[in-house]
Amino acid sequence: MAEMWLNMGPQHPMTHGLWNLRVKVDGETMTEAEPVIGYLHRGWEKITENRKFTQIIPMADRLCYGASMSWSHLYCLTMENLMEVEVPERAKWIRTIVLEAQRIGSHLMWLAALGTDLGSYTVFLYPVRERELFLDLMQNLCGARMTYNYPRIGGVRNDVPANFERDFTRVLNHFEKRLTDYEALCDQSTIFRMRMEDVGYLSAEKAKNLGVTGPNLRGSGVDYDVRRDDPYEMYDQVDWKVCVEKTCDAYARYRVKMDEMRESCNIIRQCIKRMKPGAIRVKPPRTAPKGKTGWAHVEDPRGEGFMYVIGNGDDRPYRLKVRSPIFVTVSAAPEMLVGYKIADVPAIMGSVDMCLGETDR
Amino acid sequence: MERIGLAPGGKTGEVLAQDIAQKFPQLVTITKATHNRLYAKVDKAALVPLCSYMKDNLDFEHVTCVGGVDWLEEKKMQVVYHITSYANKVTAELVVDLPRDQPEVDSITPLWGGANWHERETWDMFGIVFVGHPKLERLLNPAGTEVFPFRKDFVSGRRV
Numbered sequence: 001m002a003e004m005w006l007n008m009g010p011q012h013p014m015t016h017g018l019w020n021l022r023v024k025v026d027g028e029t030m031t032e033a034e035p036v037i038g039y040l041h042r043g044w045e046k047i048t049e050n051r052k053f054t055q056i057i058p059m060a061d062r063l064c065y066g067a068s069m070s071w072s073h074l075y076c077l078t079m080e081n082l083m084e085v086e087v088p089e090r091a092k093w094i095r096t097i098v099l100e101a102q103r104i105g106s107h108l109m110w111l112a113a114l115g116t117d118l119g120s121y122t123v124f125l126y127p128v129r130e131r132e133l134f135l136d137l138m139q140n141l142c143g144a145r146m147t148y149n150y151p152r153i154g155g156v157r158n159d160v161p162a163n164f165e166r167d168f169t170r171v172l173n174h175f176e177k178r179l180t181d182y183e184a185l186c187d188q189s190t191i192f193r194m195r196m197e198d199v200g201y202l203s204a205e206k207a208k209n210l211g212v213t214g215p216n217l218r219g220s221g222v223d224y225d226v227r228r229d230d231p232y233e234m235y236d237q238v239d240w241k242v243c244v245e246k247t248c249d250a251y252a253r254y255r256v257k258m259d260e261m262r263e264s265c266n267i268i269r270q271c272i273k274r275m276k277p278g279a280i281r282v283k284p285p286r287t288a289p290k291g292k293t294g295w296a297h298v299e300d301p302r303g304e305g306f307m308y309v310i311g312n313g314d315d316r317p318y319r320l321k322v323r324s325p326i327f328v329t330v331s332a333a334p335e336m337l338v339g340y341k342i343a344d345v346p347a348i349m350g351s352v353d354m355c356l357g358e359t360d361r
Numbered sequence: 362m363e364r365i366g367l368a369p370g371g372k373t374g375e376v377l378a379q380d381i382a383q384k385f386p387q388l389v390t391i392t393k394a395t396h397n398r399l400y401a402k403v404d405k406a407a408l409v410p411l412c413s414y415m416k417d418n419l420d421f422e423h424v425t426c427v428g429g430v431d432w433l434e435e436k437k438m439q440v441v442y443h444i445t446s447y448a449n450k451v452t453a454e455l456v457v458d459l460p461r462d463q464p465e466v467d468s469i470t471p472l473w474g475g476a477n478w479h480e481r482e483t484w485d486m487f488g489i490v491f492v493g494h495p496k497l498e499r500l501l502n503p504a505g506t507e508v509f510p511f512r513k514d515f516v517s518g519r520r521v
Contacts (some may be wrong), residue, residue, distance in 0.1 A: 041502070045511065046510060047517075137363055205475075208422040209473055213423075224447045228396060229447075308428055318430075
């Protein structure tokens with residue numbers, strides 16, 4: 001049969017954002033695939049060269065609207081590395097808590113999107129309902145629901161509100177029960193498993209070589225997590241495990257993210273217990289020396305987020321480079337897609353958790 | 362308590378730095394090495410041999426990032442590589458200086474597929490040519506763009 005190229009996107013229900021997946025099909029089987037991105041390119045890195053250091057924090061929020069806390073935190077961590085600022089202990093605990101809450105929120109949004117991809121409207125509605133609770137917690141903390149502008153270079157903006165521990169504990173208790181519901185909805189659904197199992201195979205060697213990171217890498221059986229292996233904030237102080245699955249398919253990537261949500265609850269509980277009163281912020285220098293460099297990498301909900309900054313002698317960066325985890329993961333999409341049927345695309349790309357804000361920057 | 366972040370049997374950044382310095386005495390300058398970080402300045406001729414050596418002998422499996430820097434006053438361009446070893450839990454920063462009027466460096470995509478889009482983006486934004494790259498085409502900018510917008514002499518806000 002004659003092969004032909006198909007465009008899935010930029011406007012397509014599978015894409016979750018604005019990108020284009022070009023696939024070459026032979027009948028229904030994909031023989032080649034090529035992701036096309038850039039529709040959301042804003043020149044983020046260039047814009048930052050004309051902004052003061054503090055002005056970049058809310059911009060970093062906009063890198064990924066689903067996980068904005070982890071991006072503004074990564075920016076602050078990078079600047080602290082550049083300016084050699086030591087963050088007070090309480091700020092580190094608070095940051096760890098909000099990062100894990102953000103991870104749960106981001107994973108819930110991914111699960112909801114995966115639900116619509118696979119035609120299960122309940123799997124869309126339930127996670128979105130529980131995500132609202134985490135957004136409420138964040139709103140109590142910093143006044144915003146999605147783009148928080150909460151971390152600061154040298155700490156966090158404000159201390160936790162009254163009843164912070166109580167509210168978090170209540171939400172986590174409720175959420176852990178609901179998590180069992182989602183697993184029942186997905187793992188015990190024949191349709192869900194038929195569509196997720198044995199598609200999108202990505203071997204451990206390929207995943208490492210192609211730069212796939214985060215839950216998608218651990219779904220391929222590679223035991224690496226920046227939080228444990230290059231610890232930042234308080235991740236080396238709490239007791240938690242890295243979730244790894246060995247089957248390398250879309251279902252494994254789904255399982256890793258579900259287990260991670262449980263682990264995040266575990267981390268938050270420990271942090272709340274061990275948090276002590278103290279300072280939440282130190283005053284950082286206003287300028288960075290010319291030519292001095294700093295970098296940091298963190299475990300974003302989607303993979304390894306990385307920033308590299310060069311000082312310019314004044315209060316603006318000379319260059320700020322961002323590594324987005326999904327930018328690299330989507331470049332490995334052909335490896336996951338080729339050989340499968342075109343109807344498997346939503347399941348495979350849905351398991352990856354696309355976010356175009358950070359991909360195109 | 363054992364040091365967190367270090368795999369059993371893994372090598373520290375200092376050990377890896379010594380290994381690299383012995384293997385490439387002239388062309389690679391180690392600027393700093395700690396237990397999980399490694400900083401080096403690399404001559405562009407030594408980049409691919411060094412990367413092959415790091416990949417095959419020192420277990421560097423993962424390219425974290427490849428990015429360009431335009432030093433307009435110094436008349437040079439830089440490519441900054443961050444390469445991570447999962448086995449040793451060390452991240453290496455390699456800096457390669459290139460002349461600004463002819464920014465060309467060998468591609469490391471044949472070694473690590475993860476560098477593919479990073480190098481493509483760096484070409485797209487800075488015009489740094491990666492020799493041997495499989496597909497050096499526009500990635501974030503539309504096809505047919507004739508400027509390199511992240512260069513310092515590109516005036517932001519102008520109509521292209």
